[in-house]
Every structure is written in C-alpha cells, then in structure tokens.
Amino acid sequence: MMSQDLANQIATAARTAFSRLFEEHPEDFYYCTLITTGEGLPPAPSAWSWQALDRTSAAQPNPEKAKPLLKWSYSESPYWLFGDEAFEPVRRRFAELVDPHSLPTEGAFVEEIDRRVAAMESAMKMLDDEGLFGTGARRAGMVVLVEMMPPDVRNTERALCLNRPGPVLDTWLEEAAE
Known part of the structure; x- marks a missing residue:
C-alpha cells in the first residue's frame, strides 16, 4: 500500500527542485523525471530542455x-540532481523505512520497492x-516520468499513466521505453 504521507513528502521536495529549475533556467523542458533503483533508493531529480540538449x-x-x-x-543531463538538496528530508525518511533486504521473502522485498515507487509516481x-x-x-x-534503474518495463507502464498521448510521449516510447 502506497503511503500518502511519503508521496506528499516526495512531492514537496520535487516541487521545490523543479520549480527552482524552471525559474532559474527558463528553457523549453521536454523531460522531467525522478530516478530510483531496483533497491528503492530515494528519488533523484533530472530533466532535459531542448536548449540544454543542443548545448x-x-x-x-x-x-x-x-x-x-x-x-x-x-545522468548526462546538466540538470541531473538539480535541486537535490530539497530531497534531504526524503532521504532521511527513506533511511527510517524498513530495509527491504531485511524482509523475509522476495515477495515482501518487491512489495516494499513497489510501495516506494508508487509514492514517487503519486508525487x-x-x-x-497542480x-x-x-x-x-x-x-x-514534456514527458514526466518515474524511472527505475536499471530500466524495466514498469518505467513504460508509469510513463503511460503519467502522460497524455502525444508526440513527445510517442517519441520517448519509440526511443527510450523498455
């Protein structure tokens, strides 16, 4: 079950990071994402704009x-980890969560990771x-994502949930989806 409190905390951090990015770099962004790992580490922000890609x-x-x-x-974006300091409370919160490796079964491990990723998606x-x-x-x-690294098919499933059909999503699906 996804924790709404955790989703709200992630949203607060991401709102701060992405708002600052958009304010300090008034560019045409086409990609905004939160990245995590298959071990459910705290999310990290990244983004690309067309101008940054050209540069x-x-x-x-x-x-x-x-x-x-x-x-x-x-990870190659100049905006990788932009505003990451806003995620410090999220990192502390994740440190307080159960260590997924301590769980007794693989199913429990997967359930814990899925709960964390669901909170990121909800955020x-x-x-x-808004x-x-x-x-x-x-x-x-713009394509808005929550991506797990290494990539898996669930990245595509989340992309389809978070984005409306259109050219940028179609391009991401063609060029980057799993």
Whole structure:
C-alpha cells in the first residue's frame, strides 16, 4: 500500500527542485523525471530542455551522433540532481523505512520497492495536477516520468499513466521505453 504521507513528502521536495529549475533556467523542458533503483533508493531529480540538449551535444566531438544518445539520459543531463538538496528530508525518511533486504521473502522485498515507487509516481502526478509541468502546449511537449534503474518495463507502464498521448510521449516510447 502506497503511503500518502511519503508521496506528499516526495512531492514537496520535487516541487521545490523543479520549480527552482524552471525559474532559474527558463528553457523549453521536454523531460522531467525522478530516478530510483531496483533497491528503492530515494528519488533523484533530472530533466532535459531542448536548449540544454543542443548545448551539451554541441560540446561533443560528433554532435549529431551524441544528441540521440544524450536525449533521454538522466545522468548526462546538466540538470541531473538539480535541486537535490530539497530531497534531504526524503532521504532521511527513506533511511527510517524498513530495509527491504531485511524482509523475509522476495515477495515482501518487491512489495516494499513497489510501495516506494508508487509514492514517487503519486508525487509526480500531484505536481502534474497542480500544473507544475505546465498546461496546454507546454505540458504536451514534456514527458514526466518515474524511472527505475536499471530500466524495466514498469518505467513504460508509469510513463503511460503519467502522460497524455502525444508526440513527445510517442517519441520517448519509440526511443527510450523498455
């Protein structure tokens, strides 16, 4: 069962991080995500804008080859961990949660990880419902995600739940989905 309190705490941190990002970097963002691991570590923010992608790929030896490789890479974005300090209370909260490795069965382990990821997904949905990621054309041009690394098919399932059908989601599904 997903903890609404945990989702609210993650939403508070993500709201702070992404709001600051959008304010300090008024660019055309197409990708905003929270990243976690298969062990359910606390979420970490990342984002890409078209302008950041152009700048970052232009700095590569072969910009046109680099661009598609960078486009959906959370860790190669200049905005990887932007505003991460806002997640310190979330990290403390995760440290207080049960250690999933201490659980007696694989099923219990999976259930605990799923609960954490569900809280992250709920947080991003709350922020989307508030309009943090924009409305109208701005929101239609952005994919909002909760991604587990290493990637698995559930990343795609969450993407379909968090985003309306449209060109940017279609592109993500074609280029990056599992």
